[in-house]
Amino acid sequence: MTGSDGPHREPGSDVRAAGSASARAREEEERAVEQALALVGGSDRSSRSDRSAGSGEPPSRGRASRDSRGPRDEDLDACRSSNTHADRSSDPHAHRSSDSAPYDGRDNDPRDGRAAPATAPAPGGEQPPLPDRTLPGDPAKTSPPPPSWDRARAVAARAGRGGPSATIRLPLDRAPGHVLAEALGALSDLPSFDTSAMDGWAVAGPGPWAFEAGAGFLAGRGPAAALPDGTAVRIATGARVPPETTAVIRSEHAHVDEARGLLHARRSVVTGQDIRPRGQECRSGEQLVPAGTVVTPAVLGLAAAAGYDALPVVPRPRVDILVLGDELLNAGLPHDGLIRDALGPMLGPWLRALGAEVSGARRLGDDAGALRDALTSSDADLIVTTGGTAAGPVDHVHPVLDALGAELLVDGVAVRPGHPMLLARLSPDGPYLVGLPGNPLAAVSGLLTLAEPLLAGIAGRPAQDPYRALVHAEVHGHPHDTRLVPVVHRPGRAGGRDHVAPLRYNGPAMLRGIAAADGLAVVPPGGVRSGTEVEILDLPWAPATPWTEGCFT
Numbered sequence: 001m002t003g004s005d006g007p008h009r010e011p012g013s014d015v016r017a018a019g020s021a022s023a024r025a026r027e028e029e030e031r032a033v034e035q036a037l038a039l040v041g042g043s044d045r046s047s048r049s050d051r052s053a054g055s056g057e058p059p060s061r062g063r064a065s066r067d068s069r070g071p072r073d074e075d076l077d078a079c080r081s082s083n084t085h086a087d088r089s090s091d092p093h094a095h096r097s098s099d100s101a102p103y104d105g106r107d108n109d110p111r112d113g114r115a116a117p118a119t120a121p122a123p124g125g126e127q128p129p130l131p132d133r134t135l136p137g138d139p140a141k142t143s144p145p146p147p148s149w150d151r152a153r154a155v156a157a158r159a160g161r162g163g164p165s166a167t168i169r170l171p172l173d174r175a176p177g178h179v180l181a182e183a184l185g186a187l188s189d190l191p192s193f194d195t196s197a198m199d200g201w202a203v204a205g206p207g208p209w210a211f212e213a214g215a216g217f218l219a220g221r222g223p224a225a226a227l228p229d230g231t232a233v234r235i236a237t238g239a240r241v242p243p244e245t246t247a248v249i250r251s252e253h254a255h256v257d258e259a260r261g262l263l264h265a266r267r268s269v270v271t272g273q274d275i276r277p278r279g280q281e282c283r284s285g286e287q288l289v290p291a292g293t294v295v296t297p298a299v300l301g302l303a304a305a306a307g308y309d310a311l312p313v314v315p316r317p318r319v320d321i322l323v324l325g326d327e328l329l330n331a332g333l334p335h336d337g338l339i340r341d342a343l344g345p346m347l348g349p350w351l352r353a354l355g356a357e358v359s360g361a362r363r364l365g366d367d368a369g370a371l372r373d374a375l376t377s378s379d380a381d382l383i384v385t386t387g388g389t390a391a392g393p394v395d396h397v398h399p400v401l402d403a404l405g406a407e408l409l410v411d412g413v414a415v416r417p418g419h420p421m422l423l424a425r426l427s428p429d430g431p432y433l434v435g436l437p438g439n440p441l442a443a444v445s446g447l448l449t450l451a452e453p454l455l456a457g458i459a460g461r462p463a464q465d466p467y468r469a470l471v472h473a474e475v476h477g478h479p480h481d482t483r484l485v486p487v488v489h490r491p492g493r494a495g496g497r498d499h500v501a502p503l504r505y506n507g508p509a510m511l512r513g514i515a516a517a518d519g520l521a522v523v524p525p526g527g528v529r530s531g532t533e534v535e536i537l538d539l540p541w542a543p544a545t546p547w548t549e550g551c552f553t
Contacts, residue, residue: 146412146419149449149482149522155410156423156450159432160457169310172303175295177355178313179460184288184299187307189279194241195219197274200250201263202241205229208262217242232263241275248274282306292462294355314460319351320380321361322371324387325438326394328363342440342511343386347447351384353540354452355459368396375404380431381458384451387438389420397422397435406433410450414481417508418445423454439508445484448520448537468533469521470499475534477527486517487536500536514539 147155167181196202202217203209209232216234217224226243227233235241235248247269255264282288288306289299295311303311321344328341344361351358359380364370366388375383388397401408401424410423421442422435434451436443456463472490477483487500500521505513514520522535 145480146414147410149413149415149484152410152413152415152423153449153453157453157457157463159409159423159425160454160459162457165314165458165460167312168315169312171310172300172308175303175311175313176297176300178295178311178316179355180289180291180293180295180299181312181314181460183291184293184303184306184308184311186282186284186286186288188284190281190306191276191278193278194245195276196235196237196239196241196248197276198248198250199237200235200248200274201232201254202227202235202245202248203232203263203265203269204242204244204246205231207232207269208257208264210261211256211263213258213261245275246271250274292460294461316355316357317381317455317458318379319356319358319382319384319455320374320378321347321351321358322374322383322385323361323363324366324371324385324396326365328365330363343436343438343443346440346511347384347386347436347443350447350540351451351455354455355461356382356455366394366396368400371396372400372404375400375426375433378431382451382454383426383431383433384447385433385435386443387436389422389435389437401426401433413446413449415445415449416478416481416483417442418449418484419481421446421450423450437508440511441486441506441514442508444514445520448484464538466535469536470497471502471521471528471532471534472499472530473502474530475502475521475523475528477523477525480525482525483523483527484520484537485523486513487519487521488517489519500534 146152165181170178196217201209201211204227207230209230211232211234216236217239218236219238221239224240224242227245229244232249233242241248249263249265249269253266255266257264288302293299295303295313323341323344325341327338328344329338330341330344332340334340341363344363348358348361362374364374371385371388385397388395391398398411404426406424406426408422408424410421412419413421415421417439418437418441420435420437422433424433424435425431426433432454434446434454436446436451453463455461469489471487475483475485485506486503488503490499490501492498500519502521503513503517505511518539518541520537520539522537524534528534
């Protein structure tokens with residue numbers, strides 16, 4: 001019966017209805033998770049947690065192995081405390097499009113990790129409350145926010161440095177690109193004897209100097225007799241200087257009187273000029289380059305000059321690439337909902353530029369069983385996966401890692417694009433896994449945030465000193481996350497400082513901006529004004545073409 005005040009309701013009926021709806025939602029959520037875990041032979045997390053708590057059984061293998069290793073690093077502890085599987089389900093960031101943000105919407109693309117569609121911002125730009133998706137039996141109803149970009153990178157770097165570094169000796173022709181495992185010391189004086197720095201005349205005493213036609217010293221000849229005072233002899237660059245030589249006179253600075261057999265200097269002669277004395281570059285035993293130095297062509301030349309035939313180096317980290325996603329094409333034009341795989345072709349060369357040995361990318365599709373088999377059979381130091389890191393119906397990375405008892409070191413990072421990236425260790429002695437989001441620029445963000453410092457640690461490379469540059473434009477920021485924005489360096493004008501210009505195509509699914517970039521600007525939450533200094537992440541190459549600024553900025 002109705003009256004002027006509207007339909008009659010029993011007291012508490014609204015509460016009961018809301019509770020019933022919430023219970024149904026939780027039941028549907030639990031069933032969905034159980035189905036996902038069943039694909040990889042897992043079980044319901046909540047029931048597993050309840051059994052452990054009620055029966056005194058030990059926790060899962062992954063957590064037990066973490067607890068048994070004693071004190072842990074402060075940064076690792078902080079990230080692990082906010083990255084358990086139970087907490088992930090209630091992370092407010094995990095329920096939005098992985099790069100949604102109320103600031104400008106350009107990063108709002110659900111393909112970044114194939115997360116659920118973004119929740120629409122409330123009037124005034126505020127994010128509306130998110131539904132409680134905590135699984136029944138989970139110990140926590142709320143979780144801390146994901147680690148900051150800086151902390152996530154620190155965790156990755158320390159994880160890479162955590163194990164002992166192996167040392168191998170490689171012949172010079174195979175050493176480039178590796179990292180020296182030991183400091184490189186000089187095996188002898190360099191040069192090992194006094195040599196001529198120029199083609200010309202070796203002279204002794206004051207001039208003019210008598211000489212014999214046809215006589216001279218060439219490089220590679222043995223020791224010579226001392227040069228008598230007042231005499232000269234022709235000498236080639238690199239030749240051993242005779243004992244008692246005062247100086248070398250360059251050919252162009254000498255006048256030869258053939259008729260009288262005398263040599264005259266056109267300029268004043270300084271004792272020791274154009275002679276490279278023994279040990280000028282280094283003395284035997286002196287350190288030439290420290291451990292941790294990348295063997296560049298120049299380092300290789302120095303080592304050869306110092307007498308090395310082989311170098312002690314750290315083996316390059318071995319990396320497997322697993323490309324996930326049924327919607328990806330190997331060739332041809334996109335069609336019928338299928339798109340080209342951009343990450344498979346891109347990641348191999350990029351990882352090699354970071355000093356890794358990379359196998360060919362393997363395409364697994366959205367197959368949890370195939371993913372599990374690939375992870376358990378890999379003998380790589382690092383496995384890189386693409387896509388599948390969010391919480392969608394075919395995002396299998398988290399359930400598979402859970403079923404394998406993997407240790408999550410980083411599960412989501414407060415960075416845009418690329419929020420749903422992750423770093424895991426499959427076992428105490430097993431490989432690491434870096435899970436990259438599915439969107440191309442978001443994957444680049446994950447590559448530079450987690451894979452690059454991890455690989456540097458494994459390979460023994462020293463941490464790169466960050467540097468800052470002026471940015472010539474206002475760059476919008478996320479309210480609470482770091483943004484990584486492609487930039488290009490520009491020379492200063494009229495005596496002004498060099499600066500970087502942000503590139504326009506910087507959405508998570510876009511590669512047009514990063515293809516023209518030579519770095520990424522690390523934009524703090526809230527953004528920066530024009531003329532502000534920002535940290536720059538260099539890319540391991542420079543663009544081959546001088547791009548037209550107006551096309552990209």
